[in-house]
Every structure is written in structure tokens, then in C-alpha cells.
Amino acid sequence: MSKVKYYYDSETLSYKKIERKKRTTLKYAFMFILGSALFGFLFVFIASQYIESPKERALKRELQNAELQFELLNKKMAQAETVLSNIADRDNNIYRVYFEANPIPDEQRKAGFGGVNRYKNLEGFDNSKQIIESNKRLDILQKQIVVQSKSLDEIAKLAEEKEKLLAAIPAIQPVSNEDLTRMASGFGIRSDPFTKVKKMHWGMDFTAPRGTPIYATGDGIVERADNTASGYGNHIRIDHGYGYVSLYAHLYKYNVRKNQKVKRGDIIGFVGSTGRSEAPHCHYEIFKDGERINPINFYYGSLTAEEFNKLLEHASLENQSLD
Known part of the structure; x- marks a missing residue:
């Protein structure tokens, strides 16, 4: 029950009941609602600025992680x-x-x-x-x-x-040092053993006993293994590809056949003295793009520096060839 309020009327010298008008009541009610709304909005605004909701905290963590x-x-x-x-x-x-x-x-x-x-x-x-x-x-x-x-x-x-x-690439000697009697002749002008006339010797002669193994100096395919080339006697030619061909002449016998694939170090034949030859030896030549070149530059795969220097010294002598 609401309280009843009175006021003192000085004219009548009596207390009279205060009657509140509806308009005033509505005014106060409106002001109260408006104030509450404003206060609530202000509270929410301040809270949103300084107080994080669980969703905002989760989003903030996700953003920081990102x-x-x-x-x-x-x-x-x-x-x-x-x-x-x-x-x-x-x-x-x-x-x-x-x-x-x-x-x-x-x-x-x-x-x-x-x-x-x-x-x-x-x-x-x-x-x-x-x-x-x-x-x-x-x-x-x-x-x-x-x-x-x-x-x-x-x-x-x-x-x-x-x-x-x-x-x-041909990179080793066709005859190993252990089997060599000597390096008889090198690439260059040499005396012919039969005519004694100086002429170009297109390979290197490795002197060794008959039957000494002869090795393929590089990977390749046997191009020839016959005795139909003048002066070479029994000889082998290996096509190494890349323009390189090696030739091994005056063989005693073959250990390979035509079109056979060989690897560097494979035994392809044995030292002999067939064809135009004065003594058992392996006459060795290298061709590059069809031109004969000095084999002395192709022994890096089997010789030490000292052995190579000794070989170079013997190969440089203008002596008599064996073929």
C-alpha cells in the first residue's frame, strides 16, 4: 500500500491530501525508464571497452595465434x-x-x-x-x-x-707395368725396324713376353678383332664412343670377339708378334674423331706421377720402333 502524503494549507489552517496528477506520474515514469536505459547503455558501453566476453577472449587468442x-x-x-x-x-x-x-x-x-x-x-x-x-x-x-x-x-x-x-675415355696402359719388359717406342718420328728410314710412328710400343695380358683401356664395344689390316697382324679396335677409338696390334691371340661390350681393365687379348713386327710387343694407338693422337696423355688412370714421368722420358727418345 502506497504512502499517503499531505500538505498544510495556511488559508484553511488544515492538512490536505496531495493528489498526484496522471501526467506527472507518466512524466516521472518516462524519466525513470529513460534514465535506466541511458545508465544501462553507458554500463554496456564501458563494459565492452574494458571487459572481454568469453567469445572475444577466444577470438583474441585465435588472432594472436594467427x-x-x-x-x-x-x-x-x-x-x-x-x-x-x-x-x-x-x-x-x-x-x-x-x-x-x-x-x-x-x-x-x-x-x-x-x-x-x-x-x-x-x-x-x-x-x-x-x-x-x-x-x-x-x-x-x-x-x-x-x-x-x-x-x-x-x-x-x-x-x-x-x-x-x-x-x-682410354685412361690406362694396355699392358701393366708389372708385365712390361720396357717401353720400346713412343709417338713421333722413329726409325723403321726393317727399312731403317725415319717415319711417323702413330702409337706406342709396349714390350712384354708373348702371352702377356692386354687390357681394354676404357669402356666400349669391340669394333674389330681380325688380321685384315695391313701391318697390324692380329689386332683389336674398341669404339669407346664420344669420338674415341683404341687399337691394339700384333696380338698372339684374342680374348674378345667383334661387337662384344668390354669394360676398362678387361683382358681383351695377349701380346704377340704377328704382322709387321720385330719382337713381341703391343702396338697401341688412340683415335679421336678419326685422327690419331698421342696416347701418352691418356694414362692418368693407372700411373703415379713418378711412373708417368719415366714413361714420358722413354717415349720421347727417338729410337727404333718395333713395327
């Missing part, structure tokens, strides 16, 4: 760029130089992407600039990896060819 991951991603990209730069440097200045391949220009390695805007869908966000720059770096990095991968595929192919070339 920023951390973004920072880690940029660091990883920087590390990848450094590693890729080192690989590119070795690729250009070591691998491609060794295998005689042209270096890849920096413009090709680090080229961007022209034409249409690839990142339009990333525009309009708070961190658009940062996101676009990171995407650009990632795209360029991926492109550089593709370029480098293709380059390394090429280098692997060149290395395989180089390995085959190194295995094919």
Missing part, C-alpha cells in the same frame, strides 16, 4: 630463400661450370608474375598488404624451386653423361 603463425611462416620463407640462394649459387658457379653448362640468369631465377592481378581476392581486409606480400614471396619462392629443380635434373643428366664419358 599472427604468431604468420610470423613463423615469414621466417621459414626467409630461411628457404637463403637456402635456395646458396643452392643457386653453387649450381651456377660449381655444378654448371664443371659440366660446361651455361649458368641460369638471375632474371630467370627471380622473375615475378606479370599480367592479371593474382591477388585481387586478398584485397579489402585489415592486413591485406601484409597477406599479399607474403603470397607474392611464396609464389616467387615456388617458381624458383621449380627452376632450380629443372636445373638439377639437367645437371644429373650431364653428370650421368660425364660419368659415361670418364669411363669410356
Whole structure:
């Protein structure tokens, strides 16, 4: 029950009941509601500024985690760029130089992407600039990896060819030092053993007892194993590929046949004195692109420096050849 209020009327010298008008009541009610609303709004506003809701806290943690991951991603990209730069440097200045391949220009390695805007869908966000720059770096990095991968595929192919070339080039003596009696004659002008006239001796003569093994000096395919070439007697020719052919003459007998594949160090025949020969020995020649060349430069696979110098000294003597 609401309290009844009175006021003192001085004219009538009596107390009279205070009657509240409806308009006044409505006014007070409106003011109360308005004040409450304003107070509530002010409270909510202040609370929103200083007090986080559980959802806001969760979103804030997610944002902080995203920023951390973004920072880690940029660091990883920087590390990848450094590693890729080192690989590119070795690729250009070591691998491609060794295998005689042209270096890849920096413009090709680090080229961007022209034409249409690839990142339009990333525009309009708070961190658009940062996101676009990171995407650009990632795209360029991926492109550089593709370029480098293709380059390394090429280098692997060149290395395989180089390995085959190194295995094919004649690189050892046809007769081992242990079996040699002496190195009788080298490449150059020598006296003919039959006519005593000086003429060009196109190979090297390795003196050894009859039946001494003769070795293939490089990988290849036996091109000939016969005695139909004038003066050579029983002889073998091996096609090593890459323009190289080796010849072994005056053999006692063969240990291979025509079209047979051989490896460096395989026994292909035995020392003899067939054909135009004065004594048992292996006459050895090397052809490059159809031209005879000095075999002295092709013994790096079996001789020490001292042995090579001694061989070079004997090969340089203008003595008499054995064929």
C-alpha cells in the first residue's frame, strides 16, 4: 500500500491530501525508464571497452595465434630463400661450370608474375598488404624451386653423361707395368725396324713376353678383332664412343670377339708378334674423331706421377720402333 502524503494549507489552517496528477506520474515514469536505459547503455558501453566476453577472449587468442603463425611462416620463407640462394649459387658457379653448362640468369631465377592481378581476392581486409606480400614471396619462392629443380635434373643428366664419358675415355696402359719388359717406342718420328728410314710412328710400343695380358683401356664395344689390316697382324679396335677409338696390334691371340661390350681393365687379348713386327710387343694407338693422337696423355688412370714421368722420358727418345 502506497504512502499517503499531505500538505498544510495556511488559508484553511488544515492538512490536505496531495493528489498526484496522471501526467506527472507518466512524466516521472518516462524519466525513470529513460534514465535506466541511458545508465544501462553507458554500463554496456564501458563494459565492452574494458571487459572481454568469453567469445572475444577466444577470438583474441585465435588472432594472436594467427599472427604468431604468420610470423613463423615469414621466417621459414626467409630461411628457404637463403637456402635456395646458396643452392643457386653453387649450381651456377660449381655444378654448371664443371659440366660446361651455361649458368641460369638471375632474371630467370627471380622473375615475378606479370599480367592479371593474382591477388585481387586478398584485397579489402585489415592486413591485406601484409597477406599479399607474403603470397607474392611464396609464389616467387615456388617458381624458383621449380627452376632450380629443372636445373638439377639437367645437371644429373650431364653428370650421368660425364660419368659415361670418364669411363669410356682410354685412361690406362694396355699392358701393366708389372708385365712390361720396357717401353720400346713412343709417338713421333722413329726409325723403321726393317727399312731403317725415319717415319711417323702413330702409337706406342709396349714390350712384354708373348702371352702377356692386354687390357681394354676404357669402356666400349669391340669394333674389330681380325688380321685384315695391313701391318697390324692380329689386332683389336674398341669404339669407346664420344669420338674415341683404341687399337691394339700384333696380338698372339684374342680374348674378345667383334661387337662384344668390354669394360676398362678387361683382358681383351695377349701380346704377340704377328704382322709387321720385330719382337713381341703391343702396338697401341688412340683415335679421336678419326685422327690419331698421342696416347701418352691418356694414362692418368693407372700411373703415379713418378711412373708417368719415366714413361714420358722413354717415349720421347727417338729410337727404333718395333713395327
